[in-house]
Amino acid sequence: MAKPQNSLTEIQIAKRIKEGRGQGSGSTYKPWLRIHEVPSQGLSHRIYSFKTRRTHHLLSNLELGVFLTLDWMGHVQDIREQYPLQRDETIEIASNNGIKHPNIRGINQVMTSDFLVDSSSHKQFVIQVKPLSELKNPRTIEKLEIERRYWASKEIPWYIITEKELNPTVLDNIKWLYSSQTDMHDYDQLLNALSNFEFFCQQHLQMKLSDVCKSIDREYQQDPGQSLADLKQLMAHRLIKFDITQKFKELRVKDIKFYQHQLVEGFLNVANQ
Numbered sequence: 001m002a003k004p005q006n007s008l009t010e011i012q013i014a015k016r017i018k019e020g021r022g023q024g025s026g027s028t029y030k031p032w033l034r035i036h037e038v039p040s041q042g043l044s045h046r047i048y049s050f051k052t053r054r055t056h057h058l059l060s061n062l063e064l065g066v067f068l069t070l071d072w073m074g075h076v077q078d079i080r081e082q083y084p085l086q087r088d089e090t091i092e093i094a095s096n097n098g099i100k101h102p103n104i105r106g107i108n109q110v111m112t113s114d115f116l117v118d119s120s121s122h123k124q125f126v127i128q129v130k131p132l133s134e135l136k137n138p139r140t141i142e143k144l145e146i147e148r149r150y151w152a153s154k155e156i157p158w159y160i161i162t163e164k165e166l167n168p169t170v171l172d173n174i175k176w177l178y179s180s181q182t183d184m185h186d187y188d189q190l191l192n193a194l195s196n197f198e199f200f201c202q203q204h205l206q207m208k209l210s211d212v213c214k215s216i217d218r219e220y221q222q223d224p225g226q227s228l229a230d231l232k233q234l235m236a237h238r239l240i241k242f243d244i245t246q247k248f249k250e251l252r253v254k255d256i257k258f259y260q261h262q263l264v265e266g267f268l269n270v271a272n273q
Helices: 010-019 061-072 087-096 132-136 138-153 168-178 187-201 209-219 226-236 261-270
Strands: 045-049 054-058 076-084 112-119 123-129 158-161 240-242 256-258
Touching: 045 061, 054 061, 054 076, 061 076, 061 112, 061 123, 061 168, 087 138, 123 138, 132 138, 138 158, 168 226, 187 209, 187 226, 187 256, 209 226, 226 240
Parallel strands: 123 158
Antiparallel strands: 045 054, 076 112, 112 123, 240 256
């Protein structure tokens, strides 16, 4: 995804390298960019993954859609977002091919790929997320060419994904789930809602989730719509997981997954980092 202009000085670049940005894997990976470090466009997300056991930093709804799709796939083992490219190598590639390297105020900036993915079936591959509109920009194409050649030199497959390649249901689900998402403050209330859903769902595997919500509201004498709002938060924070490519309105109990309580405790410890 196109990053907002956020120039770093040589001192700041050296500091991030010393901090281990772009290093590690799984729960120890540190992205080069975090959402509070770039100008906000109102579309950034911090999402906890039970697969990697850490919070991921995503800079757009499109990045979020790709991430959630990857995180659902069984063969995907690790997802490293905002992955930095070796600056000396990208500078050399740019120079050898007559392309201007990304440079702000005289400082060659560190380029990043949106996702470096480890897969049991495809080894490693890289994804750059771009809205179709950005591919009309000649300068964007030049920077993508630097990135493409960088990964080609390492024999790692590299792909561009736009909104055209992403399942429209994924985007619809994201708009619904995250339209009013707020950071959790009352963990006890949310975990209580999680317990209510888990208990009720164990007995109604074929029931639609929308009907489950209505039943829980009646059972616990809640305001109509309260359970749906709780379910939305539980899914948005991924305490309940479902295939993001399926339409929410069609989901049944058998289509969702409840995480074990020890994993939920890990979420509570990590999600606010």
